[in-house]
Amino acid sequence: MILKPSFNIFTSEDGREALQVIKNKNIDVVTLDLKMPVMPGEEVLKQIKDYDPTIEVVIITGYGTLKSAVEAIKYNVFDYILKPFNVSDILSTVKRCLERREMSFRVKAFLTEIEKESKSPLKMYKHISHFLNKLDEFYHPAKSEGYLEFVKVLTSTLETNDTYTKGHSERVNYYATLIAEGLGLSQVDTRDLQTSAYLHDIGKVGISVNNGSLDENELTEMRKHPLKGVKMVSPLKLPHEVIGGIKYHHERMDGEGYPEGLKGDQIPLFARIIAIADCYDAITVGRPNKAAMSKNEALLELKRNADSQFDKELLDIFAKALRKK
Numbered sequence: 001m002i003l004k005p006s007f008n009i010f011t012s013e014d015g016r017e018a019l020q021v022i023k024n025k026n027i028d029v030v031t032l033d034l035k036m037p038v039m040p041g042e043e044v045l046k047q048i049k050d051y052d053p054t055i056e057v058v059i060i061t062g063y064g065t066l067k068s069a070v071e072a073i074k075y076n077v078f079d080y081i082l083k084p085f086n087v088s089d090i091l092s093t094v095k096r097c098l099e100r101r102e103m104s105f106r107v108k109a110f111l112t113e114i115e116k117e118s119k120s121p122l123k124m125y126k127h128i129s130h131f132l133n134k135l136d137e138f139y140h141p142a143k144s145e146g147y148l149e150f151v152k153v154l155t156s157t158l159e160t161n162d163t164y165t166k167g168h169s170e171r172v173n174y175y176a177t178l179i180a181e182g183l184g185l186s187q188v189d190t191r192d193l194q195t196s197a198y199l200h201d202i203g204k205v206g207i208s209v210n211n212g213s214l215d216e217n218e219l220t221e222m223r224k225h226p227l228k229g230v231k232m233v234s235p236l237k238l239p240h241e242v243i244g245g246i247k248y249h250h251e252r253m254d255g256e257g258y259p260e261g262l263k264g265d266q267i268p269l270f271a272r273i274i275a276i277a278d279c280y281d282a283i284t285v286g287r288p289n290k291a292a293m294s295k296n297e298a299l300l301e302l303k304r305n306a307d308s309q310f311d312k313e314l315l316d317i318f319a320k321a322l323r324k325k
């Protein structure tokens with residue numbers, strides 16, 4: 001009701017009715033109370049996203065959050081608003097939501113267009129680099145926050161067609177944020193880390209490999225992705241901490257990583273954080289030739305590689321944060 005003067009609003013008493021409205025009208029944004037009669041809010045959310053994944057959903061809840069944040073990531077919930085909320089909060093959230101939806105359409109239309117004409121990954125890489133170069137004409141973010149929204153849309157769109165990478169950057173962002181919270185990073189640093197986490201694998205766009213085990217040539221090619229990623233995002237003029245996360249997320253504490261073989265503290269903080277988040281996600285999601293590990297198995301596996309591969313202190317912070325989830 002609060003939104004009525006600015007938007008065209010439809011209200012529903014319960015989930016089933018809401019789903020009918022969504023199917024009959026052109027809905028951009030749904031504000032969804034989790035506690036509803038007839039159908040649980042989580043089920044309504046699932047059905048909305050099954051019907052049309054581009055509809056943005058803002059959860060309004062009086063009792064905490066969804067059962068797990070991973071569930072929210074799975075359904076790409078835009079934001080939560082906790083009750084009691086104030087009017088300006090809900091207005092600004094819905095406004096941001098609509099901006100993201102519009103940007104989503106433009107990015108998707110662009111990527112669909114270049115996918116049609118880019119038969120090779122190399123062409124795709126060139127097109128996206130060109131696109132990022134022209135970004136100022138296409139999108140004018142308030143630099144501090146805007147790019148984060150943009151990179152979310154870009155990376156999730158790029159991942160859509162691959163079962164194993166789908167949602168990867170979103171989950172790496174989530175795990176990296178847990179470490180940032182544990183470290184007590186500032187809001188600005190956390191946002192930069194998140195931008196870096198979303199973009200860490202963007203350089204893979206330019207690389208063609210089969211899913212599964214890589215031969216030597218493919219491995220050499222794949223190892224170029226951090227540097228390719230840095231090159232791709234260079235027009236965005238991102239802070240050097242963000243670039244460091246992309247460039248060095250495959251370095252190892254013992255100096256055996258790539259691209260430069262940096263050791264220990266030489267590896268920038270964001271890269272050490274992303275390395276943990278990245279690896280945890282890869283082993284808990286699994287690969288065609290590797291079964292997914294449980295949370296505990298994955299933490300044990302990471303701990304086995306503490307000091308040789310990962311920063312032990314950051315790993316402890318991550319394990320502590322994950323156990324609370």
Ligand SMILES: [Fe+2]
Nearest residue numbers: 200201249250
């Ligand atoms: Fe990577």
